[in-house]
Amino acid sequence: MSTQLSQLSVFQPDLPPGLEYLPDFISAGEADYLVHNIDAQAWRSDLKRRVQHYGYRYDYKARQASEEDYIGRLPPFLRGLAERLAYAGNFGSVPDQVIVNEYMPGQGISAHVDCRPCFGAVIASLSLMSPCVMRLENIKVSQQTDLVLEPGSLLILSGEARHVWTHAIPARKSDMVKGEKQLRSRRLSLTFREMRFD
Numbered sequence: 001m002s003t004q005l006s007q008l009s010v011f012q013p014d015l016p017p018g019l020e021y022l023p024d025f026i027s028a029g030e031a032d033y034l035v036h037n038i039d040a041q042a043w044r045s046d047l048k049r050r051v052q053h054y055g056y057r058y059d060y061k062a063r064q065a066s067e068e069d070y071i072g073r074l075p076p077f078l079r080g081l082a083e084r085l086a087y088a089g090n091f092g093s094v095p096d097q098v099i100v101n102e103y104m105p106g107q108g109i110s111a112h113v114d115c116r117p118c119f120g121a122v123i124a125s126l127s128l129m130s131p132c133v134m135r136l137e138n139i140k141v142s143q144q145t146d147l148v149l150e151p152g153s154l155l156i157l158s159g160e161a162r163h164v165w166t167h168a169i170p171a172r173k174s175d176m177v178k179g180e181k182q183l184r185s186r187r188l189s190l191t192f193r194e195m196r197f198d
């Protein structure tokens with residue numbers, strides 16, 4: 001992919017600086033291929049949260065990374081996408097860690113900033129299957145905003161959006177989107193990051 005990602009991003013004035021939202025980053029065919037491969041790796045899933053780790057094992061509440069958490073190269077179905085993200089100019093190198101989160105209706109992820117010492121300057125999450133609302137909140141001043149994450153979209157967090165804002169997915173069964181109630185269904189997200197061990 002040669003297009004600069006920033007040329008494709010949607011402008012929404014209340015979004016944090018450093019956030020880019022790219023709808024339709026992948027095609028429906030690519031999305032099906034990813035879901036199929038993720039489902040084939042169900043044995044990896046942590047039974048309670050249904051999280052899959054690739055590259056390095058990592059818990060989103062941990063505060064440091066260890067090289068001992070290495071669990072092998074990214075599998076081919078993720079490597080191509082990781083390379084595409086790197087070549088599109090958003091990462092310093094090819095991301096070497098991916099977490100797949102599964103959310104059934106009613107499930108979410110609490111507000112957090114991805115571990116600063118563990119990961120590099122850029123975080124990218126691809127959304128699959130169900131749309132949902134992400135809540136972003138500034139930790140320095142009282143400011144928050146909601147962003148609808150549509151299937152096939154890519155969210156890139158860097159700068160302030162990465163470091164000064166938390167992100168969360170409220171645990172609920174539906175979202176209000178443009179004044180309309182939208183029921184959630186199963187959602188998968190793939191979060192790409194570069195590990196840091198300093």
Ligand SMILES: O=C(O)CCC(=O)C(=O)O
Pocket residue numbers: 060099101109114125167169189191
């Ligand atoms: O599911 C998402 O879109 C976000 C996941 C996330 O924030 C994380 O794994 O750190």
Ligand SMILES: [Fe+2]
Pocket residue numbers: 112113114167
């Ligand atoms: Fe996160």
